[in-house]
Amino acid sequence: MHIGLMIRNMGDQSTREIMAGAALAAEEREFESIWVVDHIAIPPKDSEGSGGRYVDILSSLAWLAGLTSSINLGSGVLIAPYREILPTAKQIASIQELSGNRLLLGIGLGWMDAEFKALGVNKTKRGKKTDELLTFLHTAFNQDEVELNEQKFLFKPRPPKPPIYIAGSKDYSIKRAVKYGDGWIPIVGDPEEFKENLEIYRDLCDSEDKLSDKISVVSRLDLEDKHLSKEKLTKFEDMGVERIVCGLSYEDLGDFLNKIDFIKSLS
Numbered sequence: 001m002h003i004g005l006m007i008r009n010m011g012d013q014s015t016r017e018i019m020a021g022a023a024l025a026a027e028e029r030e031f032e033s034i035w036v037v038d039h040i041a042i043p044p045k046d047s048e049g050s051g052g053r054y055v056d057i058l059s060s061l062a063w064l065a066g067l068t069s070s071i072n073l074g075s076g077v078l079i080a081p082y083r084e085i086l087p088t089a090k091q092i093a094s095i096q097e098l099s100g101n102r103l104l105l106g107i108g109l110g111w112m113d114a115e116f117k118a119l120g121v122n123k124t125k126r127g128k129k130t131d132e133l134l135t136f137l138h139t140a141f142n143q144d145e146v147e148l149n150e151q152k153f154l155f156k157p158r159p160p161k162p163p164i165y166i167a168g169s170k171d172y173s174i175k176r177a178v179k180y181g182d183g184w185i186p187i188v189g190d191p192e193e194f195k196e197n198l199e200i201y202r203d204l205c206d207s208e209d210k211l212s213d214k215i216s217v218v219s220r221l222d223l224e225d226k227h228l229s230k231e232k233l234t235k236f237e238d239m240g241v242e243r244i245v246c247g248l249s250y251e252d253l254g255d256f257l258n259k260i261d262f263i264k265s266l267s
Contacts, residue, residue: 001233001236001237001241001242001243001244002032002242002244003031003243003246003263003267004032004033004074004216004243004244004245004246005022005034005245005248005263006034006035006036006037006076006245006246007026007034007035007036007248007256008022008248008250009036009037009054009055009060010037010039010050010053010055011049011050011053012053013250013252014053014054014055017253019055019060019064020067021253021256022034022253023064023067023068023071024067024068025253025256025257026071026260027068027069027070027071029260029261031264032071032072033073033074033104033243034071034072035073035074035075035076035104035106035218035245036055036061036064036074036075036076037057037076037077038057038075038077038078038079038082038108039054039112039115040054040056040079040082040118040119041114041115041119042054042112042114042115046114057075057078058075058078058088058092061073061095061099062091062094062095065095065098065099065102065103066098068102069100070102071102072102072103072104073095073099073102073103073104074103074104074105074106074245075103075104075105075107076106076218076245077106077107077108077165077167077185078105078106078108079108079109079110080108080109080110080126080129080130080133080134081109081110081116081121081123081125081126081130082115082116082119082121083133085133085136085148086136088133089133089136089140089155092105092137092162093155093158094157096159096160096162097159101159101160101162103162104162104163104216105163105164106165106166106185106216107130107133107134107164107165107166107181108130108166108167108168108173109126109127109167109168110123127172127176130176131180134164134180134181135180136148137161137164138161140155140158141158141159141160142161143155144156144158163183163214164180164181164182164183165177165181165183165185165214165216166181166183166185167185167186167187168186169186169187173186174200174201174204175204177201178201178204178208178210181214182214183213183214183216183242184201185215185217185218185245186217186218187217187218187219188219188236189220191235191236192235194217194239195239198215201215213240214242215240215242215243216243216244216245217236217241217243217244218244218245218247219232219236219244219245219246219247220248221233221246221263221266223259223262226262226265226266229262233266233267246263248260
């Protein structure tokens with residue numbers, strides 16, 4: 001099972017120096033992937049832990065691609081309905097091209113009412129907008145000539161499509177993961193509580209004659225207890241999880257390094 005790391009593109013830890021140091025340290029220690037999150041407009045009442053500071057997710061991934069050479073780069077997750085289809089697809093293709101095909105594309109619906117309001121996006125249409133982006137991505141990465149708004153055009157560069165992981169644990173999210181995704185990336189606390197949704201996902205994949213091996217989970221390890229952390233990793237691995245993306249809180253680069261060295265010692 002692969003181990004990925006969330007690095008903070010938010011708050012005081014989202015400086016150029018800390019993000020670069022975290023990315024390079026993760027690559028040096030041979031972690032499989034690093035991931036960043038997506039928020040655009042945090043209201044003051046929800047700014048605890050970040051101060052409202054978020055570095056753009058796609059800009060972060062492009063910058064991290066230039067800093068690193070081998071580690072995979074994940075969006076954990078890109079909120080599809082916040083963005084227009086064509087510019088977003090172009091950015092995704094460009095990151096995939098310039099990173100040497102290292103992008104892992106997590107995509108979600110979003111949840112924060114204030115962000116939808118600030119963007120002028122009707123939250124009730126988020127599913128439809130997400131499906132439209134996903135449909136276009138599958139088309140655009142499969143053929144040079146595509147069409148939007150009754151206009152045909154060339155979609156280049158056209159590198160190999162990055163694997164698409166659909167976020168969420170609701171029924172509609174699991175169904176969307178089966179229909180549009182190459183895999184699934186839910187947030188999971190207790191592996192035991194994950195079993196029911198995992199069975200639903202695999203049953204749906206089987207009904208569509210689709211592989212169900214690309215399952216990533218976003219989860220936190222107990223960084224004070226090596227036994228509990230190893231036990232959690234073993235449970236996920238025994239369940240056939242492809243990758244755990246470890247959520248991390250840290251004060252500075254030194255704190256980050258201490259925590260990832262602990263995680264590395266588990267394997």
